[in-house]
Amino acid sequence: MSTTLLIDDIGELTTHDESLAPETGGRLRDAAVIVEGDRIAWVGPAADAPAADERFDAAGRALLPGWVDSHTHMVFGGDRTAEFEARMAGQSYAAGGINVTVQATRAASDAQLGANLERLVSEARRGGTTTLETKTGYGLDVENEVRSARIAAEHADAVTFLGAHLVPAGADPAEYLDLVCGPMLDAVAPLVSAVDVFCETGAFDGAASARVLEAAAAKGLATRVHGNQLEHGPGARLAVEHGALSVDHLAFLDDADVEALAGSWSGGRRGTVATVLPACDLSTRMPLAPARRLVDSGAVVAIASNCNPGTSYTNSMNFCVATAVLQMRLTVQEAVRAATLGGAIALGMHEDGWTSPSGKVHGAVGVIRPGACADLQLLDAPSVTHLAYRPGMPLTAAVWRGGKRVV
């Protein structure tokens, strides 16, 4: 039997399990959690907690699920500081900047790409992120997309193939699309769990994006879409029509898009998660995605960092949550839910029994309840409200991933 750990004297416990506290949507005061191996074994009032082998005193602070960052691009070489400076001086963001990182990524060694990714993952863990997706998309040829997926799989919890990020400089668009949907997808498929496409002017139009989504589905892979980032386009609707797990960015939505996203969950169906990326919206000086409207409409919303060298060079989920509250007008509870359970739903990891590409069966992530994965973060604060009330402060006090203390 595994050692048991009692996390005791939790001032505020955010579980997202309404059966534990129906009136507060699963938020408990004066609570305790017992971890056994890599799973949660018990959750309830501290006064009722059974004995355990070890005890951690939370000293009245707030415990919540670790962040689930469902959208990052962290396999890359090079740097785009100059592009950021130009943007802050008034230039606008364009998809073409991706090619700068493609050149630098192709030129980087495996060791350099791996070390950069490891640095970013370790930064994210220190910030409370316990589950992390990352994408390929800066290789854009078969060799470099496979290399990116392999390196990603060594460090990330979920890997997404984004060969359809941009038509690389000098390539013919039709030939490149054939490559992405054919030999490139074949080569990368064993290493990834989903396929993504950047559906936007300057990247892939609606028809090309639909072809990528169909090719992925034919391979049995889940799908995601980057959509409605720089202008209104077909991305959100296309994602819903193709049953994508998520559509991400969403700064430019009309009423029909919002309705389609919310409606995708009707009748108990698995729908498409609307993932908003507040740090990206700020860093590109684009309008903020209408997260308030999405939540009010009944859409399932996730918040992710979109950490990448071009549009959002941060993996701080604390910052994203604070921005979602202060600027996008979500409540703190809504933002925390979107950055934990929302991300887990976007990755298909929110129910016990999901299987990783290695074949390992896992407990649910993004929630705290018996049977779920023991991915937890403790804030140096009495409640999650402090994430927005004290923006920018180092609030991450401790992090457990799969039951092991990592921070």
Ligand code: NIG
């Ligand atoms: O999600 N939108 C497309 N891809 C990234 C940006 C990549 C880049 O500029 O390097 C994003 O923002």
